[in-house]
Amino acid sequence: MTEQIFTNASIILADEVVQGTLVVAHGRIREIADGHSARGVDMEGDYLMPGLVELHTDHLESHLQPRPKVRWPAASAIAAYDAQIAASGITTVFDCIRAGRDIDNAAASDEVFEVLESIHHAGAAGLLRADHRIHVRCEVCVDDVVELTEGVMRRYPVSLISLMDHTPGARQFRAMDAWRTYYGGKTGLTQEGLDDLVVRKRQQYDRNYVKHRKMLVDLAAAHGAVLAIHDDTTEAHVEESIADNVAIAEFPTTLEAARKSHEARLKVVMGAPNVVRGGSHSGNVSAESLARAGVLDILSSDYVPASLLLGAFAIAQRVETISLPQAIATVTRTPAEAAGFEDRGMIAPGKRADLVRVRLNGAFPIVREVYRDGDRIV
Numbered sequence: 001m002t003e004q005i006f007t008n009a010s011i012i013l014a015d016e017v018v019q020g021t022l023v024v025a026h027g028r029i030r031e032i033a034d035g036h037s038a039r040g041v042d043m044e045g046d047y048l049m050p051g052l053v054e055l056h057t058d059h060l061e062s063h064l065q066p067r068p069k070v071r072w073p074a075a076s077a078i079a080a081y082d083a084q085i086a087a088s089g090i091t092t093v094f095d096c097i098r099a100g101r102d103i104d105n106a107a108a109s110d111e112v113f114e115v116l117e118s119i120h121h122a123g124a125a126g127l128l129r130a131d132h133r134i135h136v137r138c139e140v141c142v143d144d145v146v147e148l149t150e151g152v153m154r155r156y157p158v159s160l161i162s163l164m165d166h167t168p169g170a171r172q173f174r175a176m177d178a179w180r181t182y183y184g185g186k187t188g189l190t191q192e193g194l195d196d197l198v199v200r201k202r203q204q205y206d207r208n209y210v211k212h213r214k215m216l217v218d219l220a221a222a223h224g225a226v227l228a229i230h231d232d233t234t235e236a237h238v239e240e241s242i243a244d245n246v247a248i249a250e251f252p253t254t255l256e257a258a259r260k261s262h263e264a265r266l267k268v269v270m271g272a273p274n275v276v277r278g279g280s281h282s283g284n285v286s287a288e289s290l291a292r293a294g295v296l297d298i299l300s301s302d303y304v305p306a307s308l309l310l311g312a313f314a315i316a317q318r319v320e321t322i323s324l325p326q327a328i329a330t331v332t333r334t335p336a337e338a339a340g341f342e343d344r345g346m347i348a349p350g351k352r353a354d355l356v357r358v359r360l361n362g363a364f365p366i367v368r369e370v371y372r373d374g375d376r377i378v
Contacts, residue, residue: 005040027373051091051354086129088305094135100142162228171231253284262295272311
């Protein structure tokens with residue numbers, strides 16, 4: 001089918017919502033017209049919006065390890081994960097691969113390469129619904145992070161690198177109670193075991209942070225990967241990120257860090273679950289607070305794929321100064337631009353026909369259909 005017509009739709013454009021008809025030809029948007037067409041698929045007044053662009057999700061990890069000490073076959077886990085991603089309206093997804101075997105039971109390097117190879121083969125065989133890209137999350141302080149990241153970048157195209165520092169008492173885990181709750185639940189360690197982990201993590205920071213950060217920044221530049229920073233908290237953190245040519249500020253933990261990042265033209269990313277829950281599970285600044293301050297650029301589903309669409313609609317419903325098209329841009333156009341894509345993220349002539357049909361059930365957006373390059377995938 002070379003031409004598709006979607007009519008009687010509420011089409012979410014860059015700056016307005018129009019009631020009309022969308023024409024797609026050969027996987028690209030050809031025309032946007034006012035009014036109802038006698039031909040085509042009747043959208044019954046549903047929203048028709050761009051496919052969502054997800055820059056940071058580690059949800060794949062829950063498919064690979066559905067229970068503690070249970071490792072699921074990678075090919076099966078990836079198929080289930082991809083189906084959930086697509087059903088959430090996400091047509092472009094950056095799969096987070098964690099580099100650096102931390103002392104809190106992260107995946108070993110051979111498991112990382114098994115997962116990457118499985119994603120590569122599934123994509124090459126046409127088995128994936130969404131367009132999958134690689135986002136390497138680098139635990140800066142871990143001893144083997146640079147070696148593993150180099151290995152991944154030699155074998156696979158890496159589009160995005162983020163720098164993370166989960167040292168207890170810093171950044172995301174400035175509050176030690178929050179750190180103990182998170183890592184205690186994740187590792188099952190006793191209080192004594194957590195005390196020992198604190199010592200070892202702080203020793204890793206002293207040993208590796210400065211040299212590893214520089215090496216990873218240089219790697220990103222050498223391979224043309226977009227560079228992101230995770231959990232900047234202070235203005236000094238942001239100044240370090242600016243000096244390193246960071247483009248994306250993921251999950252700043254304070255309003256001060258978010259504002260300084262935004263003013264420096266770093267794209268500020270916050271978790272959509274933070275929006276849905278009404279706050280951060282770590283006790284840090286809320287995404288809605290940043291939206292109200294005008295310094296929220298992008299939402300990420302983080303650990304709940306369905307939260308991405310729900311979070312965008314919630315922002316539009318709760319924050320009076322943010323229109324629905326502006327809220328939708330946080331999950332479509334702006335993340336696409338931040339990742340260097342010029343062919344997706346908005347409904348406009350010539351753009352990819354990555355589309356999501358959405359109906360509201362009360363305040364909740366429900367995905368009814370999803371298209372990638374004009375082909376229906378959900």
